[in-house]
Amino acid sequence: MGFTSFKSNVEAGDIVIIFMGHDSMFPLYVKKGEISQTKFGAIKHDQIINHKYGTKFTCSRGWVYVLHPTPELWTITLPHRTQILYTADISMILFQLDLKPGSVVCESGTGSGSLSHAIIRTIAPTGFLHTVEFHEDRANKASLEFKKHGLADYVTVYNRDVIKLGFPVTSVADAVFLDIPSPDDAISAAANALKQSGGRLCSFSPCIEQVQRTCTNLRQQGSGFKDVQVFELIRRSCNVKRVFVPMADLGLDNDEVRSKVVGESNVLPSVTQKHAFCCRTCVLPKETYGHTGFLVFATYQPN
Ligand SMILES: C[S@@+](CC[C@H](N)C(=O)[O-])C[C@H]1O[C@@H](n2cnc3c(N)ncnc32)[C@H](O)[C@@H]1O
Structure with a gap:
């Protein structure tokens, strides 16, 4: 079971990871007849036994996923x-x-x-x-x-x-x-x-x-x-965002340049954005994990 190999269904005696969100998970040892509390309400262990790993279970105030354990989790x-x-x-x-x-x-x-x-x-x-x-x-x-x-x-x-x-x-x-x-x-x-x-x-x-x-x-x-x-x-994560990039004046009509760069459908309509084109870029977050x-x-x- 568990950390060295995968199996498809939850069994009594397994350790599972209860997922309520990316920053809200906890490990649970599955025992027949037991009930555990989560912030979204109670989970009956008998309810998850024999179900597939990855199944979503509805509790009284929300839902949780039951995940297979891995060293990362x-x-x-x-x-x-x-x-x-x-x-x-x-x-x-x-x-x-x-x-x-x-x-x-x-x-x-x-x-x-x-x-x-x-x-x-x-x-x-x-x-x-x-x-x-x-x-x-x-x-x-x-x-x-x-x-x-x-x-x-x-x-x-x-x-x-x-x-x-x-x-x-x-x-x-x-x-x-x-x-x-x-x-x-x-x-x-x-x-x-x-x-x-x-x-x-x-x-x-x-x-x-x-x-x-x-x-x-x-x-x-x-x-x-x-x-x-x-x-x-x-570790540095990158957020992909749409930004407006100012365009150099190459002596051509800007609408003409824009349509060459981004295609007719992306020509920006507003006057304030007239000398810029829109593209996707990578923006570094304000906070990063430290040393x-x-x-x-x-x-x-x-x-
Ligand atoms: C920072 S923890 C290790 C954490 C571990 N790498 C992990 O990922 O969970 C350092 C451990 O080394 C142990 N330790 C420190 N000096 C030691 C020694 N001379 N011999 C054996 N263990 C030692 C401490 O008791 C402590 O539990």
């Missing part, structure tokens, strides 16, 4: 126990770490499991994730969540300090991911976990000072790492 609906990674950074991480079905990955810390869900979907059904979290309660909650989401076959959560004790496996990982306050202190732990034939490392850090220390340690002679690269992803963090990537090639 989980990222925007999960219970936050820590800061989490979002889909833009996650996409870059999966791509740059060259993850695919069968990859073995070591991660620390697990945090709220946002990235872990996306890693597991990418490496399943033959890969494995070893994820290390030193906060006991977070480690237990993540472990329970993976079980409830049907992911237990693809992941083990270890409650330990990755800096003091390293990863629990040696020379098996195709990739290592670090999202901890001092990744520079975990470079040798990462090297020990990676395969001797080589692999990829990524470290996520909000501050440039963390990045500087990490890059210094990665570039140290004998570290085994090379090709160090740093990225920052800034999330820096992504440091490196290749491990010990010999």
Whole structure:
């Protein structure tokens, strides 16, 4: 069920995403006989069992859609126990770490499991994730969540300090991911976990000072790492709008120019718009999502 493969109908025991709008969704564990409240009224779980994912259900004050869970929807609906990674950074991480079905990955810390869900979907059904979290309660909650989401076959959560004790496996990982306050202190732990034939490392850090220390340690002679690269992803959406663009006076009659540029049907009638033509363009929004963090990537090639 769920995060690693798709199915068409909702069953008891599934986790589903209740969609009430793009900024209003929540995850729901479906149980026979239960009733859950939404801002649009109650949903009876028995009402949605056996229906197709994507079905629209009418409640007393509105409607909701029942969506199939995906790592992307989980990222925007999960219970936050820590800061989490979002889909833009996650996409870059999966791509740059060259993850695919069968990859073995070591991660620390697990945090709220946002990235872990996306890693597991990418490496399943033959890969494995070893994820290390030193906060006991977070480690237990993540472990329970993976079980409830049907992911237990693809992941083990270890409650330990990755800096003091390293990863629990040696020379098996195709990739290592670090999202901890001092990744520079975990470079040798990462090297020990990676395969001797080589692999990829990524470290996520909000501050440039963390990045500087990490890059210094990665570039140290004998570290085994090379090709160090740093990225920052800034998400910027573009609104497509109709605008009036002033026309240059090329010595021709403006009506003639306009009809050549936009066609007779679009000739603008008003006097004030006489020396402009209308087109669609991309307008940047006034507010954009800000900085999330820096992504440091490196290749491990010990010999
Ligand atoms: C920002 S959260 C990770 C969020 C995660 N990437 C996600 O997408 O949900 C950082 C986590 O690293 C854990 N952590 C910090 N230092 C650690 C260490 N030395 N060993 C293991 N875990 C550590 C913290 O307890 C915290 O849960």
